[in-house]
Structure formats: structure tokens, C-alpha cells
Amino acid sequence: MTKRATVADVAALANVSSATVSNVISNRAGKVSAKTRQRVLEAITTLNYTYNETAATLRSNKSNIIGLVIHDLSNPYYTELIAKINRKLAKTGYATILACSDENLENQQSYLHLMQRHNALAVLLCPTWGTTREHLDAWHDLSPTITFLRPTGSHDSDFIGIDNYQAAYDITHRLISEGHSRIAFIGGSQSSRLRRQRLQGWKDAHEDHRLSWDESRIVYCASSMSAGINATLTLFHTDSEITALVCYQDVVAFGAMNALHYLGKKVGEEIAVTGFDGLSDAEGWLPSLTTAEVQIEVLAGHIVDRLLARLEKPEDPPSVTLLHAHIHWRDSSLLRKP
Known part of the structure; x- marks a missing residue:
């Protein structure tokens, strides 16, 4: 059986430290020069190295996963919005787990618990009707939740919506x-x-x-x-x-x-x-x-910006943003x- 390549193997081939390889994998801006980054990426390709996200999460008790729970995927508006959110998050080094509640509150809560089990950093939630503050409390105590488009009546989470x-x-x-x-x-x-x-x-x-x-x-x-x-x-x-x-x-x-x-x-x-x-x-x-x-690009930008700000300053009070429709x-x- 072929031995699976490790971070140490990549570091040795690229003639850098294991910490430098980790910085490249985690996409930490400003930590590695473009030339060194390219050398590490070439070593990763040569060795067919695969990053073990689960092991990294267990070591740091953190992940780069953002949960994205939507109530409806049949409406093209939501599919366009999700695609743009996903692209913007990918550019900042985050991965998404997508779930569709199909307008079912029980499904939604199950998916929120699934995000917990995957140690997601935060959740972006377009809630199903009937979602209340109590439904979000258990998750909100562990990681931030950004709700969008559909208000829940709760003032404990950030909300991005349309007037x-x-x-x-x-x-x-x-x-x-x-x-x-x-x-x-x-x-x-x-x-x-x-x-x-x-x-x-x-x-x-x-x-x-x-x-x-x-x-x-x-x-x-x-x-x-x-x-x-x-x-x-x-x-x-x-x-x-x-x-x-x-x-x-x-x-x-x-x-x-x-x-x-x-x-x-x-x-x-x-x-x-x-x-x-x-x-x-x-x-x-x-x-x-x-x-x-409200241009989907604009809405997606506000949602992702609010998420990044929340991750950077989790202690800040929640905010409500209503975008004007053209x-x-x-x-x-x-x-x-x-």
C-alpha cells in the first residue's frame, strides 16, 4: 500500500517548515510569499497530498466550515444567492455545508445540530417559517448565526434583509x-x-x-x-x-x-x-x-461581510441591515x- 503523504513530506520537498505548509493550506494571507506559496503548492501536487480536515479540526477545536441552511432550493432566486455566497466564502478560505430544510422546522433544527457535530464556525440561515428565538438559542450559544431574508423576531442574531x-x-x-x-x-x-x-x-x-x-x-x-x-x-x-x-x-x-x-x-x-x-x-x-x-451580488456581499465581521468580533452586539430594493x-x- 502506498504511504499517504504528510505535511512533513511536503515541507521537505518544498524546502520549507511544516508551519509554512500549514499557512499555505489554511490560506493565511500575508504569512507566505507568492514564490514560496507556489513552491509548496507544486510539492502538494507532486506528492498528491490530501489535507485531513477532520484531524486538523480535532487538534485545534476549530474548523473552516460555515453551515448554510436554506428553506427552499426550488426557487432560482435562492440557488443564485447560495452560489454567490459560496464563491465569496471560498475566496476567503472557508468551506460550506449546505442543507435544505424544505420549509420544515424539524428538518431545520436537525441540520443545525448537524452543523454542531461538524464543529462549524458559524451558520448562515434563511429560516423556515415558525422559527423563533428559542429555536436558535441552543446553537447561538455555541457559534454565531447570521439570519437572512426571513426575520425570526429574535434580536440575538444578525439579520440581513430587504425593505x-x-x-x-x-x-x-x-x-x-x-x-x-x-x-x-x-x-x-x-x-x-x-x-x-x-x-x-x-x-x-x-x-x-x-x-x-x-x-x-x-x-x-x-x-x-x-x-x-x-x-x-x-x-x-x-x-x-x-x-x-x-x-x-x-x-x-x-x-x-x-x-x-x-x-x-x-x-x-x-x-x-x-x-x-x-x-x-x-x-x-x-x-x-x-x-x-436587491442585486443578489449585493445581498451576498452583505451576508458574507457580516459573517466575517462577526467571526472577528464575536462580542459585538447583533445588527439588523435592511437593503433598499431597486x-x-x-x-x-x-x-x-x-
């Missing part, structure tokens, strides 16, 4: 200013805090314009294109006077637009449609979709013809 209320208010306000008075709100779960924030912005914009809003024009549905189709068909079957749709997510808006095409309605001219998330497909959709977006006004919400 959903203001975005929905601004969209609805402009639709009303352009002559729409019969505007429906489609999508989301009744238990969703984000949905409540967006729905409240929709309601307040109506009230500030002294327009009444109708409960029958508020429709719940799952976060999928097919759900958006069914919700829109049902809505227009009972209320044909609607002239604009504020959709909870872009994927729901895509479904709504397909349903309107089926009904023979001209999206953008007869019926305005707007979404949330700023998916890359929104601009290429026909017609292009008006959507409220609204891309596109063909799906053209100015209505008089």
Missing part, C-alpha cells in the same frame, strides 16, 4: 398614480412575515391614495409558476375588472403572465404585472417583467393608455 414594505408600497403607489384603481396582490403563504410586509405596503399605498382595497383581490398561492397560473385564472374568473397584479415573487408573476396570455389579455397594455426578486430571467421574459430587486420598470407595466 419589503417600502418596495411594495412604491410599486403600488406608482401603479395607482398611472391610473390603476383595481389592483390585486397574488402569492405567498399566510404564515410568511415577508408576505405580510409586502401586503402591508400594498394596502397602505391604497389608503394613502384614498382608495379602498378589496380582500377578494388578495390571493394566496405557492411560490411557483404553475401556482401563479392557477391563482390568476381563478382570480379573473371571479373578478374581470382587475387592471394590475402585484405578485409576491417573480416566479408567480411569470405564471400570472402566462395565464393572462391564455385569457387573451395584453400584459403591459391591458393588465400591468409586477414581481419581486429581480431574477435574471425577468428582463428576457416577454414582455419584460417589472420587478423589485424597482426595474419594464414592459409588463407600461403606462396605461387614456
Whole structure:
């Protein structure tokens, strides 16, 4: 059996100390010159050396692992966000363990315990609905937890989110200013805090314009294109006077637009449609979709920066960051013809 190469073997071949090899493996910035680093990397390749992460963790009681727990991987918004977070963490020398709770609180808690067993330095968590302070306490006492996009009501963890209320208010306000008075709100779960924030912005914009809003024009549905189709068909079957749709997510808006095409309605001219998330497909959709977006790159940057700051200063008080959404006004919400 071929003997497995060790750090000492790499150090000997590269003519450096074992500590220098360790610094290269751990990606410690400023510790090793570029020339020496290259020599060590060449020795690692020559010897086919494999770093034993488990053994290193046992020796130091630390790891370079960041847990990443998300509630939904079917929505392209979250998959894009996770990919960018993962790339940014990799550039700083951290590895991620990804888990999807599938909107199940019991699954989420099991995954948090799994992160504990793997001695993760911290967890980035987009929580499932129903997550409370008590659900996070056991983990939070051991390592920091950064929550994002979905608030839990706890002030013991850092939170990075979007000002959903203001975005929905601004969209609805402009639709009303352009002559729409019969505007429906489609999508989301009744238990969703984000949905409540967006729905409240929709309601307040109506009230500030002294327009009444109708409960029958508020429709719940799952976060999928097919759900958006069914919700829109049902809505227009009972209320044909609607002239604009504020959709909870872009994927729901895509479904709504397909349903309107089926009904023979001209999206953008007869019926305005707007979404949330700023998916890359929104601009290429026909017609292009008006959507409220916090750029995924920006959001991922804030999440990773907050994590790195928390790891550097774990004693600092938790912070809340709400990012302003930029609204891309596109063909799906053209100015209505008089």
C-alpha cells in the first residue's frame, strides 16, 4: 500500500517548515510569499497530498466550515444567492455545508445540530417559517448565526434583509398614480412575515391614495409558476375588472403572465404585472417583467461581510441591515393608455 503523504513530506520537498505548509493550506494571507506559496503548492501536487480536515479540526477545536441552511432550493432566486455566497466564502478560505430544510422546522433544527457535530464556525440561515428565538438559542450559544431574508423576531442574531414594505408600497403607489384603481396582490403563504410586509405596503399605498382595497383581490398561492397560473385564472374568473397584479415573487408573476396570455389579455397594455426578486430571467421574459430587486451580488456581499465581521468580533452586539430594493420598470407595466 502506498504511504499517504504528510505535511512533513511536503515541507521537505518544498524546502520549507511544516508551519509554512500549514499557512499555505489554511490560506493565511500575508504569512507566505507568492514564490514560496507556489513552491509548496507544486510539492502538494507532486506528492498528491490530501489535507485531513477532520484531524486538523480535532487538534485545534476549530474548523473552516460555515453551515448554510436554506428553506427552499426550488426557487432560482435562492440557488443564485447560495452560489454567490459560496464563491465569496471560498475566496476567503472557508468551506460550506449546505442543507435544505424544505420549509420544515424539524428538518431545520436537525441540520443545525448537524452543523454542531461538524464543529462549524458559524451558520448562515434563511429560516423556515415558525422559527423563533428559542429555536436558535441552543446553537447561538455555541457559534454565531447570521439570519437572512426571513426575520425570526429574535434580536440575538444578525439579520440581513430587504425593505419589503417600502418596495411594495412604491410599486403600488406608482401603479395607482398611472391610473390603476383595481389592483390585486397574488402569492405567498399566510404564515410568511415577508408576505405580510409586502401586503402591508400594498394596502397602505391604497389608503394613502384614498382608495379602498378589496380582500377578494388578495390571493394566496405557492411560490411557483404553475401556482401563479392557477391563482390568476381563478382570480379573473371571479373578478374581470382587475387592471394590475402585484405578485409576491417573480416566479408567480411569470405564471400570472402566462395565464393572462391564455385569457387573451395584453400584459403591459391591458393588465400591468409586477414581481419581486429581480431574477435574471425577468428582463428576457416577454414582455419584460417589472420587478423589485436587491442585486443578489449585493445581498451576498452583505451576508458574507457580516459573517466575517462577526467571526472577528464575536462580542459585538447583533445588527439588523435592511437593503433598499431597486424597482426595474419594464414592459409588463407600461403606462396605461387614456
